[in-house]
Amino acid sequence: MSAAAAVTNPHGTNELGYQQFQLGGYSFERNAYFAIIRFPGGEYHIPVGEFLRAVQRDVGWNFFYGMVKFDEVFGTFNFYGKGVDCFVGKYNDAWQKSGKAYSEMFPNDQIMAKFKEILADWVPPEFNPWAAPRETGSPFGRKRGGPHPAIFRKRITTTSMIKEPRTDATHPVNDAFTHHRGVDGEMKIKPEYSERFGLLNLYDYLARNDVTWNPEIVSAVEYSLFCPTTEEYILPINHGNDRVEWFLLLNGQVSMEIRDRDTGILRAYLHMKPGDCCAMPADISHSLWAPERSMLLVWENGDPGLPEMIRLGQTPTAPLEEFGLK
Amino acid sequence: MPSLLVDRYALFFRVTPGKRVREVVGRYPSLLVAVEQCVGIYQTTGHYDYAIEDQRRQREFLVDRDLLLRLAYLKRHDEPRYFEVLNRLDREGSQEDLVRFLGKHASI
Numbered sequence: 348m349s350a351a352a353a354v355t356n357p358h359g360t361n362e363l364g365y366q367q368f369q370l371g372g373y374s375f376e377r378n379a380y381f382a383i384i385r386f387p388g389g390e391y392h393i394p395v396g397e398f399l400r401a402v403q404r405d406v407g408w409n410f411f412y413g414m415v416k417f418d419e420v421f422g423t424f425n426f427y428g429k430g431v432d433c434f435v436g437k438y439n440d441a442w443q444k445s446g447k448a449y450s451e452m453f454p455n456d457q458i459m460a461k462f463k464e465i466l467a468d469w470v471p472p473e474f475n476p477w478a479a480p481r482e483t484g485s486p487f488g489r490k491r492g493g494p495h496p497a498i499f500r501k502r503i504t505t506t507s508m509i510k511e512p513r514t515d516a517t518h519p520v521n522d523a524f525t526h527h528r529g530v531d532g533e534m535k536i537k538p539e540y541s542e543r544f545g546l547l548n549l550y551d552y553l554a555r556n557d558v559t560w561n562p563e564i565v566s567a568v569e570y571s572l573f574c575p576t577t578e579e580y581i582l583p584i585n586h587g588n589d590r591v592e593w594f595l596l597l598n599g600q601v602s603m604e605i606r607d608r609d610t611g612i613l614r615a616y617l618h619m620k621p622g623d624c625c626a627m628p629a630d631i632s633h634s635l636w637a638p639e640r641s642m643l644l645v646w647e648n649g650d651p652g653l654p655e656m657i658r659l660g661q662t663p664t665a666p667l668e669e670f671g672l673k
Numbered sequence: 674m675p676s677l678l679v680d681r682y683a684l685f686f687r688v689t690p691g692k693r694v695r696e697v698v699g700r701y702p703s704l705l706v707a708v709e710q711c712v713g714i715y716q717t718t719g720h721y722d723y724a725i726e727d728q729r730r731q732r733e734f735l736v737d738r739d740l741l742l743r744l745a746y747l748k749r750h751d752e753p754r755y756f757e758v759l760n761r762l763d764r765e766g767s768q769e770d771l772v773r774f775l776g777k778h779a780s781i
Contacts, residue, residue, distance in 0.1 A: 429709040430756065432702065443678040451760050452705045454752055609679040658699045
């Protein structure tokens with residue numbers, strides 16, 4: 348089997364059976380091992396497993412808050428209703444200075460539809476882009492059916508608070524957490540208030556999580572969003588913040604590289620242990636890795652006006668400044 | 674701090690022809706986002722005279738009431754063309770190109 352870029356046949360697929368996709372000035376093609384992104388002025392290659400895991404997050408999170416970098420070079424920047432900027436090298440110091448950077452904006456619906464088409468055609472049946480590597484098959488090789496049904500998974504986005512416990516039938520405990528279980532508390536609720544209160548053990552809930560690196564909104568109070576997630580191996584994207592973001596590590600271990608969001612230049616390394624709380628400035632990007640399955644609580648301020656307030660200097664970019672500290 | 678390599682479009686209010694308010698409204702990474710900001714301010718305050726300065730390439734787009742309405746019209750009635758025109762101008766082009774594109778694709 349050749350890993351080289353393959354010729355497209357009259358049916359619109361290459362010799363390995365994969366379709367090529369066009370999005371504005373971009374074309375996307377995959378071979379056995381790589382996704383190839385062509386754009387006016389050049390082309391760029393990403394290992395196909397990393398590419399599919401990143402596209403899956405971008406689709407699953409509806410382009411998320413701010414920037415989703417698939418690696419140091421390629422990614423998307425969400426301007427919410429205004430559109431999504433798809434870029435190559437625009438937020439990379441070396442690419443910027445060499446004049447190689449390219450970007451193009453698309454309506455959210457258009458780029459979302461194209462990324463979903465790519466997932467549907469390129470994800471093999473045994474490769475789950477949401478799973479940790481030990482839990483799933485290979486993304487490599489020729490087309491052999493597919494896609495894995497997990498690509499259609501919907502992100503949980505509750506508008507109040509999740510109260511339904513997960514069960515063995517729907518969400519079995521992950522192998523990594525069989526000896527690490529939460530203990531339910533006890534709550535007595537007057538019948539007339541049963542709809543307004545609930546008790547749920549977060550450790551048990553997360554022990555049954557069927558995905559990695561997928562902060563899901565399980566509790567919302569206006570713009571205050573609690574988004575716990577389970578982490579294992581490497582976060583498939585670098586997240587470039589457009590607002591302050593808080594992390595609280597509940598167990599395990601998570602390490603982080605923190606870079607300037609606009610240039611990718613390294614600012615800091617961080618190794619979080621259980622109980623560590625991390626508040627990230629609004630002008631950085633972070634990449635994460637977890638050597639063991641870990642539980643992380645992500646706390647977001649979902650106020651849609653924040654990016655513009657930060658752009659206009661009306662609110663601080665550093666968390667401590669929000670409390671009047673330096 | 675914003676990088677001029679990224680947030681290269683500076684947006685200014687204009688008060689009288691040829692005269693802009695000194696203070697920058699904001700800096701934006703693409704022409705489309707800067708134009709969207711103009712439309713957003715117009716819908717909020719009614720202001721319709723802007724200068725968008727590409728500080729990396731020493732060029733400037735002046736958006737008056739006529740161009741602003743044409744841009745809003747184009748977005749509503751032909752969104753793919755709206756993105757195409759502004760993406761193209763983001764890479765290359767001038768004020769004359771903006772006027773010509775909108776004259777051709779947004780006749781109101």
